[in-house]
Amino acid sequence: MDEPIYSFGSDLRTKGKNVSKKIISAGLLTLALTLSACGGAGSENGAAKSDKDRSYDVSAIQKDETIAAKLPEKIKNNGKLVIGAAIDYAPAEFRADDLQTGIGYDVDLGKALGKVLGVETELSAAEFASLLPGMGTKYDLGISSFTVSQERTDAYNMIAYIKVGSSYAVQKGNPKELNPDDVCGKHIGVQTGTSQEDQLREMTKECTAAGKPEINIASYGKQTDVTTNLAGGKIDAMFADSTVADYSVAMTNGQLEVIGGIRDSAPQGIVVDKSDEQLTEAVQEAMQKLIDDGTWNKILESWGVSTEAAVTTAELNPKVD
Numbered sequence: 001m002d003e004p005i006y007s008f009g010s011d012l013r014t015k016g017k018n019v020s021k022k023i024i025s026a027g028l029l030t031l032a033l034t035l036s037a038c039g040g041a042g043s044e045n046g047a048a049k050s051d052k053d054r055s056y057d058v059s060a061i062q063k064d065e066t067i068a069a070k071l072p073e074k075i076k077n078n079g080k081l082v083i084g085a086a087i088d089y090a091p092a093e094f095r096a097d098d099l100q101t102g103i104g105y106d107v108d109l110g111k112a113l114g115k116v117l118g119v120e121t122e123l124s125a126a127e128f129a130s131l132l133p134g135m136g137t138k139y140d141l142g143i144s145s146f147t148v149s150q151e152r153t154d155a156y157n158m159i160a161y162i163k164v165g166s167s168y169a170v171q172k173g174n175p176k177e178l179n180p181d182d183v184c185g186k187h188i189g190v191q192t193g194t195s196q197e198d199q200l201r202e203m204t205k206e207c208t209a210a211g212k213p214e215i216n217i218a219s220y221g222k223q224t225d226v227t228t229n230l231a232g233g234k235i236d237a238m239f240a241d242s243t244v245a246d247y248s249v250a251m252t253n254g255q256l257e258v259i260g261g262i263r264d265s266a267p268q269g270i271v272v273d274k275s276d277e278q279l280t281e282a283v284q285e286a287m288q289k290l291i292d293d294g295t296w297n298k299i300l301e302s303w304g305v306s307t308e309a310a311v312t313t314a315e316l317n318p319k320v321d
Contacts, residue, residue: 054091054250056108056302063118064289070282071117075140080120083110084139086128091247091303092145105243105303106143109161112295113141113270116286132156136273141283148267153317157280158269159287160315161296165265166196167245168237169230169256176236180260185213189226189235192219196239223248231255243305250304258306267311267318280316287314 075081085106087093093104102123114121124139131142135156148158168180168188178186183200184207190197197219204215218235220226226238227248240248242262249256270287272280290296291314297307 054303055103056105056112056299058108058111058115061112061115061295064116064286065118067116067282067285067289068118070278070285071119072276072278075117075119075279078119080122081110081114081117081140082122082124082138084124084126084131084134084142085110085144086131087123087125088128089145091243091250091305093143105299105305106145108299108302109290109296110141110143112290112299113283113286116289117282132271135271136276140272140279142271145268146271148269148318148320150320152269152271156274157272157276158317159272159280159284160267160269160311160313160318161287161291162243162268162300162309163262163265163311164268164309165242165262166199166239167242167258167262168239168260169245169248169258170237171230171233172255172257174257174259175233178237178259183215183237184210185215187216187218187236189218189220189229189238191223191226191240192221194240196241200239227252227256243309246305246309247303262306262308265309266320267315269318284314284316 085093085102087095087102087104087107089104091104093102093106095101096103102125107123110121110123126134128144131139131144132146132152132155135142142156145164146152146158147164148160152158168178168183170176170178176186183203188200190200197217200215200217204217208214218226218229220229223240223244226235226240229235230238230248231252238245238248242258242265245258249258270283272283287296291310291312296310300307300310
């Protein structure tokens with residue numbers, strides 16, 4: 001299928017395919033400024049928290065000597081982990097206002113892992129489709145919202161760290177009284193090219209087959225447009241990746257809320273070269289430490305993402321349907 005030109009929130013990479021995506025991050029700043037101007041609860045000065053301010057400070061994380069000792073000698077000698085990512089997928093990994101700096105919860109996670117392992121981290125940005133082929137040669141790790149699939153775990157090691165599905169978001173207080181289990185007849189916004197758009201099309205067929213009114217699907221090229229129109233009351237709800245829905249709530253300064261929980265969630269994983277057992281073990285233990293000590297939850301909270309998305313076990317190559 002053709003990929004969308006703008007893809008803030010597009011979930012094409014959750015389909016287990018090497019699909020590249022592009023994002024104009026300036027749109028995120030525009031969204032924050034536009035919606036914070038509308039008022040509402042939030043920070044002390046009434047403005048929405050900026051993306052820069054959401055980045056988690058990892059400076060206090062201490063090296064774990066036992067875990068760090070398990071790193072391969074080449075990593076110890078280099079003193080650095082190179083992490084491959086396609087920085088085009090807010091709020092996981094995307095570009096700051098300078099359109100150069102990588103930010104997001106995946107980026108913060110990579111830095112936190114480096115702290116536990118006692119090495120520097122280097123974010124290497126590339127097209128999504130080129131990341132997996134570069135594992136073990138160009139990149140030491142891949143942290144870029146890779147959904148775990150059988151095809152991928154056959155070729156690479158994947159360490160689970162988060163589960164992402166789909167969620168509905170509505171205006172605060174749900175004034176349109178949306179029932180997430182029955183959206184027939186509702187006006188639902190969605191980003192063009194996402195799996196959520198496909199789901200809504202199938203759902204509206206089910207509505208009409210049951211004698212109910214069809215869903216009025218409003219498709220937009222950018223997730224920012226979906227979010228803005230929902231905040232403005234032009235649509236009843238939006239349907240998006242669960243992390244994107246959470247982030248939209250945060251970016252609108254609490255003018256929106258997620259209802260109905262996460263649907264059809266699937267784990268995403270940190271990717272390591274299949275043959276590198278030492279690095280896999282070290283990263284898996286470092287990830288589990290960040291889960292156990294609460295750091296991973298704090299990173300997600302910093303980006304407005306529900307901690308329900310966090311896994312409790314950094315499982316290696318989890319089985320999926």
